[in-house]
Amino acid sequence: MSTAREKANHRISSIKSLLCVGLDSDPEKIPEVFRGCPDPVPAFNRSVIRATKDYTAAYKVNTAFYEASGVQGLLDMEKTLVEIPQECLSIADAKRADIGNTSRKYAQAFFEHWPFDAVTVAPYMGFDSVEPFFAYTDKLVFVLCLTSNAGSQDFEEQRMLDGRPLYEVVLEHVAGWQRSGNAGVVVGATKSGQLGELRRKAPELFFLIPGVGAQGGSLEDAVREGADPKGESALINVSRSIIYPSGSFRYVEEYEAAVSAEAEKIHNAMRLVL
Numbered sequence: 001m002s003t004a005r006e007k008a009n010h011r012i013s014s015i016k017s018l019l020c021v022g023l024d025s026d027p028e029k030i031p032e033v034f035r036g037c038p039d040p041v042p043a044f045n046r047s048v049i050r051a052t053k054d055y056t057a058a059y060k061v062n063t064a065f066y067e068a069s070g071v072q073g074l075l076d077m078e079k080t081l082v083e084i085p086q087e088c089l090s091i092a093d094a095k096r097a098d099i100g101n102t103s104r105k106y107a108q109a110f111f112e113h114w115p116f117d118a119v120t121v122a123p124y125m126g127f128d129s130v131e132p133f134f135a136y137t138d139k140l141v142f143v144l145c146l147t148s149n150a151g152s153q154d155f156e157e158q159r160m161l162d163g164r165p166l167y168e169v170v171l172e173h174v175a176g177w178q179r180s181g182n183a184g185v186v187v188g189a190t191k192s193g194q195l196g197e198l199r200r201k202a203p204e205l206f207f208l209i210p211g212v213g214a215q216g217g218s219l220e221d222a223v224r225e226g227a228d229p230k231g232e233s234a235l236i237n238v239s240r241s242i243i244y245p246s247g248s249f250r251y252v253e254e255y256e257a258a259v260s261a262e263a264e265k266i267h268n269a270m271r272l273v274l
Helices: 003-015 038-054 070-083 098-113 127-134 166-177 192-201 221-224 252-273
Strands: 019-022 058-062 089-096 118-121 140-147 182-188 207-211 234-238
Touching: 003 140, 003 234, 019 038, 019 089, 019 252, 038 070, 038 252, 058 070, 058 234, 089 098, 089 140, 098 118, 098 127, 098 234, 118 127, 127 140, 127 166, 140 166, 140 192, 140 207, 166 182, 166 192, 182 192, 192 207, 192 221, 207 221, 221 234, 221 252
Parallel strands: 019 058, 019 234, 058 089, 089 118, 118 140, 140 182, 182 207, 207 234
Antiparallel strands: none
């Protein structure tokens, strides 16, 4: 069994939480209290992690927010990765995939140079474009399946010749691609009816579920429909509503208290369903 999957499920069962905190750290949005720091983004992320670590099973680093700042952003990402507790899953939300030799380098980047436990990939180019990621049997590979954005209807929800939507075909293929339980899919919480259907069709896959919070997905439905029968093998990502709480903060401690309160509230809501 994938060691990353085992680590995630052990953490989920230990603290009764499916919470994944998204570190979508935008230098333009971080509170003023961090802007005087020598490294404002890592300082901000460090505070988020410190405030949420008791309630969180995973942290998802959206690489776009770091790549946009060039070399400095990549250094910020490296510093952030070091801060993620070892008991929590680290996910590179990179959405990569390309021809085989290119994907091998992407996989090497996110699993070796930056030792993430998991990565998100796109299935559009087929198995040979994602196989290099699945070759890392100790990791987790989350394949985009049915995403939470409105544009999912453009391709993901289109019907195939046999009448099935494309996302069901993706789900079927991912189930066949996995090695040692290292496969997962990304299914949006805004697709609550379909989420439960996909979980029933693929009980063996690990689900990464964005779309709760600012995007309007139901937390309770995501927990109920996304987790497996043991209440495991699913992570519900929440980003903006946790890391950007309302209000102004004169001190870092005030900010961390607000972040911690929001994470605890979400954690408690999950425990009622699990």
